[in-house]
Amino acid sequence: MKKLSSILLLLSVFRVALSGAEMSYDSLPVKVVLFPYREAVLSTQIDGVVEKYNFRPGAPFRKDAVLLKLNDTKYNNDLLRMRSLMKEAELNAAYAKQKWEDNKRLFKEDLQSEIEVVKSELGASVSAERVQSARINYADAMLQLAFCTIKAPFDGRVEKHLTREFETVRSGQPLISIIDDNQLLGVMNVPTTWLPKIRIGIPVTFKVNETGSVVTGSVYEIAGRADHRSETVEIKVLLDNAGHRFSAGMSGTLLKVGDGNGK
Numbered sequence: 001m002k003k004l005s006s007i008l009l010l011l012s013v014f015r016v017a018l019s020g021a022e023m024s025y026d027s028l029p030v031k032v033v034l035f036p037y038r039e040a041v042l043s044t045q046i047d048g049v050v051e052k053y054n055f056r057p058g059a060p061f062r063k064d065a066v067l068l069k070l071n072d073t074k075y076n077n078d079l080l081r082m083r084s085l086m087k088e089a090e091l092n093a094a095y096a097k098q099k100w101e102d103n104k105r106l107f108k109e110d111l112q113s114e115i116e117v118v119k120s121e122l123g124a125s126v127s128a129e130r131v132q133s134a135r136i137n138y139a140d141a142m143l144q145l146a147f148c149t150i151k152a153p154f155d156g157r158v159e160k161h162l163t164r165e166f167e168t169v170r171s172g173q174p175l176i177s178i179i180d181d182n183q184l185l186g187v188m189n190v191p192t193t194w195l196p197k198i199r200i201g202i203p204v205t206f207k208v209n210e211t212g213s214v215v216t217g218s219v220y221e222i223a224g225r226a227d228h229r230s231e232t233v234e235i236k237v238l239l240d241n242a243g244h245r246f247s248a249g250m251s252g253t254l255l256k257v258g259d260g261n262g263k
Contacts, residue, residue, distance in 0.1 A: 030254035032188045032206045034239070034246055036179035038154055041162070043158035043174045044070065046147045049164050050175070060157045065160070067176055070169070075141070082134070082141040089134035093127035100124040156180040181248050184239045186217055188254055189232035197258060198222060204237040205256040208246060215246075215254065236245060 048070035055061050100120040106112035159177040163169055186206060190198070198219060205216045217239035226233040239246070 019189050021034055029189055030188050032186045032237075032252040032254055034184045034208075034248055034250045034252070035187055036156075037166045037183040037185055037238070038156070038180035039159070040153065041174045041177050042067070042153075043172055044147070044150070044169050045171055046062045046070070046075070046144055047068070047168075047170050048072075048148060049168050050163055053161055053165060053176070055158045057160055061152050061155070061178075063152055063155050064207075067150045067152055067178070069078065069150070070148040074146055075145040075148055078258050079138070079141040082138040086131070086134040086138045089127070089131045092133045093124070096101060096120070096124040096127035102215045125246050150175060152178065154180050155182055179248060180243055181244065184241045184246060185220060186237040186239055186252070187234065188237070189230065189234050190254070190257065192231050192233050194257060195222075195226075195233060198235060202258045203256075204235075204254070204258075206237075206252045206254045208250055208252040210247075210250045211245065213245065 051071045053068045054066055059139060061067065100117070100123070103112050103117045103120040106118045125165045155176050159179050161176055162174045169175065186204070188206075200220070200222065201218050203216050203218055205214060207214050217237040219235055220238035221236040223234040
């Protein structure tokens with residue numbers, strides 16, 4: 001009898017514990033991690049030598065600021081060479097066209113054979129094509145020269161230099177890692193039972209552990225697929241960080257979604 005009573009008592013405690021776990025599921029702390037709104041690793045599109053980094057790691061910059069430069073001596077010389085070849089091609093084309101016009105006039109006066117007219121027409125056409133080719137080569141040389149200057153695609157700050165000044169780099173090699181932390185994304189996994197109430201744009205409040213600040217952002221993105229193992233879904237909350245109070249990598253704890261924990 002005593003054994004049966006003990007078993008019943010244990011079952012009762014188990015039910016209470018299980019019931020308590022189910023009731024407190026939605027109140028489990030939800031971790032929030034701050035990520036940059038945008039980030040990028042910029043690579044070189046040409047071979048060259050790193051001449052100068054204009055911003056050190058951690059330094060802020062504005063869009064279109066020159067982040068670094070590669071030595072452009074070779075590419076500047078290539079541009080001058082292509083410009084000369086283009087001018088030469090244009091002069092040859094002008095001469096060939098004029099010769100064709102003269103031969104057509106002489107042919108009408110029976111002073112030139114038809115075969116010479118045809119040959120001069122072909123020469124003018126070939127010269128015109130060579131001009132187009134020279135112009136394309138010149139445009140390519142301008143592009144190669146422009147690749148010596150790496151500009152910022154957005155406002156942000158330097159995360160890391162991936163090579164050093166005066167080092168030789170190859171086309172496609174990463175040079176600099178940058179982030180946009182003027183806005184941050186608070187990434188968290190919330191119970192899937194909250195999904196019916198979570199919508200893009202609703203407010204989300206959480207506490208940042210490192211500063212103790214309580215901040216509110218808005219739902220920016222909801223994952224298209226839930227995690228069946230944890231029965232959670234990832235959401236991203238957009239947080240204004242124009243004053244740079246927070247850094248990417250900080251973490252926090254969710255306090256409220258909408259007017260209450262997703263309910």
